[in-house]
Amino acid sequence: MGNSRLTIVNVRLPLADERLYYTLRAEGGRWTEVAAQDGYLERSEPYAPFDAEGAVRAECLDAEGKVALPGFADVHMHLDKAFSLPKVGNVSGTLGEAIANYAASAGTFSKEEILSRIMKTALQAVSYGTSAIRTHLDFHAAAGRRVALQSVEAALEAKERLAPYLELQIFPMFSYRSSTASDVELFEEALRMGVTGVGGAPHIADEPERNIDLIFSLAEKFDRPIDLHTDETDDPEMKTVLYIADKTTASGYGGRVTVDHLCSLASMPPAEAASVIARMAEAKLSAVTLPAANLYLQGRGDSAAVRRGVTRVKELAAAGIPIATASDNVHDPFHPFGRGDMLQIALITAYGAHMGAPSDLRLLLRMATEIPASIMGLRGYGIAAGNAADLVLLDAVTPDELFTKLPDRRWIYRAGRWLKFAPPEAGWEVPELGEQWTAYRRYGL
CATH class of the missing domain: 3.20.20.140 (Metal-dependent hydrolases)
Known part of the structure; x- marks a missing residue:
């Protein structure tokens, strides 16, 4: 499990109450707080967790009203x-x-x-x-x-x-x-x-x-x-x-x-x-x-x-x-x-x-x-305090927009860290896996 801390503000949770904005906090790969906000919080950090070079931007991110779902x-x-x-x-x-x-x-x-x-x-x-x-x-x-x-x-x-x-x-x-x-x-x-x-x-x-x-x-x-x-x-x-x-x-x-x-x-x-x-x-x-x-x-x-x-x-x-x-x-x-x-x-x-x-x-x-x-009997599933900090943050603000846009931009947080993927044309490479991931190319896949 990861040891990083993460705070996400202004996120919408359609599986909870999509009318509200939420603050999510995670530490050590688990949600420590999932709290409804009184309203929209003004912040400066963008919701995309990576900068142009692929580095993590900050421990506190503004989702700008975007939808988050458990994995x-x-x-x-x-x-x-x-x-x-x-x-x-x-x-x-x-x-x-x-x-x-x-x-x-x-x-x-x-x-x-x-x-x-x-x-x-x-x-x-x-x-x-x-x-x-x-x-x-x-x-x-x-x-x-x-x-x-x-x-x-x-x-x-x-x-x-x-x-x-x-x-x-x-x-x-x-x-x-x-x-x-x-x-x-x-x-x-x-x-x-x-x-x-x-x-x-x-x-x-x-x-x-x-x-x-x-x-x-x-x-x-x-x-x-x-x-x-x-x-x-x-x-x-x-x-x-x-x-x-x-x-x-x-x-x-x-x-x-x-x-x-x-x-x-x-x-x-x-x-x-x-x-x-x-x-x-x-x-x-x-x-x-x-x-x-x-x-x-x-x-x-x-x-x-x-x-x-x-x-x-x-x-x-x-x-x-x-x-x-x-x-x-x-x-x-x-x-x-x-x-x-x-x-x-x-x-x-x-x-x-x-x-x-x-x-x-x-x-x-x-x-x-x-x-x-x-x-499947998954334990500790869902965006709730005490559960595994797994989510996908999607480039949409409502369920209706999710189904209309089918957004390609998705940011995935798993076990205390953001996962990084190369673009589709690069074969969805996962850098951490190296040869374990690229081995499929031997079979022309």
């Missing part, structure tokens, strides 16, 4: 796959081809290449203000021990290297094919290596209910949370989430199970969807929408009235279900775009879920910060 929490990314599109294509653009093509290529990647992709993508996300990421990892047990475990090994190494910049959670995805006893043993080895939780995609499993049973048994045995790709399809008859809800209740796992995508909900008639959502709420499930990837992937079989693929965000939130938004895939066969920018993802969520009212915009900011942080 973004991205609760669903695939860092191991990111930037693999040049090597693993997808001509049809379908989810099916993406799954098949990546599985066929998994054995061709080295651990070093996967590590480089994870580092590049995670640090690019940090440069946009992210302070925590939950990454889902492919676990190709059928390809053998080396292939299955090398993504886990790479992610664990990246977690250590990235610790000064963000918290990385690791969720390998349990095989969606009928798993043998040896497959289960191999996954248990991954859990013993220190991964955070158990992931999976049971809706595409050969035997979905058996797959869910195995996932829960592994999670219970090792006392780990569960985070599952769930019903990522336009088919309204796909409702594996109901079995997940039943299993969650029976296992006493309420509050420790997250279900992602939930695209089939959007295809169901409203009354049917409401019944499913009510059961999810009863089971205390958390949810994640992945709007960028699902707007791209879903609806490809529709010739008219093309479905959007984004789940029923507003209905889930209204039911009291914690729902976050997240990046999912970045420049890979599942989604050829993206950059790990949670403010951009929040904006895409607004488009995909028809969320533009002032209250919607405030909810979207919480869906990119507080809600995913709660789902």
